[in-house]
């Protein structure tokens with residue numbers, strides 16, 4: 413069986429709304445009968461922050477000197493995976509801090525920086541140290557805002573420089589938490605089905621068409637309807653806060 417490894421980077425662990433979408437996508441992948449999946453909560457891993465020694469680019473090239481945490485075993489899982497999926501919420505237009513700590517520790521997977529110029533044609537700035545072209549990297553990130561096509565630009569630019577344009581699949585999921593909170597099961601099931609379909613497409617083609625990517629970016633609510641939900645939600649929350657006093 414081929415392996416899917418999912419890193420759930422939401423601090424909400426199993427209650428992550430992003431994870432709901434990720435599971436739908438993975439269901440689609442698994443329908444091919446070719447894959448098995450392992451889910452790992454980032455919060456369950458002991459990860460020490462990068463010390464900035466850059467040994468992984470020189471003296472111990474490809475190897476981080478920090479051995480007494482969960483990164484060596486998790487990195488081995490990534491190396492074995494056929495599809496590695498990062499699943500997390502958008503925090504301040506970027507990845508959550510815990511995901512950034514994890515990402516910094518992946519520096520050993522990148523080629524040493526030797527003063528090369530800025531990448532041309534959208535290639536990875538450093539290049540991957542031991543590239544495994546058949547391995548797929550997918551990022552699934554949900555957010556609260558509506559305008560998913562612009563909101564994710566800073567985050568996608570980071571992955572463009574790390575991995576290279578077109579070397580990863582990015583799935584942005586707008587307005588998600590509200591959709592889940594409203595508990596309209598019919599609407600949720602309908603919405604999730606397009607992510608399952610995307611998983612089926614990905615298992616078949618190893619990528620998503622531009623049409624599918626654009627379709628996944630469409631928010632579940634109209635802008636005006638969503639504004640009403642949010643206004644009501646925060647007014648209720650403020651009332652609850654007053655009752656606490």
Ligand SMILES: Cc1cc2nc3c(=O)[nH]c(=O)nc-3n(C[C@H](O)[C@H](O)[C@H](O)COP(=O)(O)O)c2cc1C
Nearest residue numbers: 422428429430501502503504505554555556557589
């Ligand atoms: C610290 C913090 C920062 C956030 N920043 C953004 C943001 O920049 N843009 C956005 O649309 N949503 C933002 N959100 C909302 C979350 O991305 C959104 O609720 C997400 O769907 C939660 O996913 P989860 O349930 O998987 O954790 C932020 C939430 C928190 C707690």
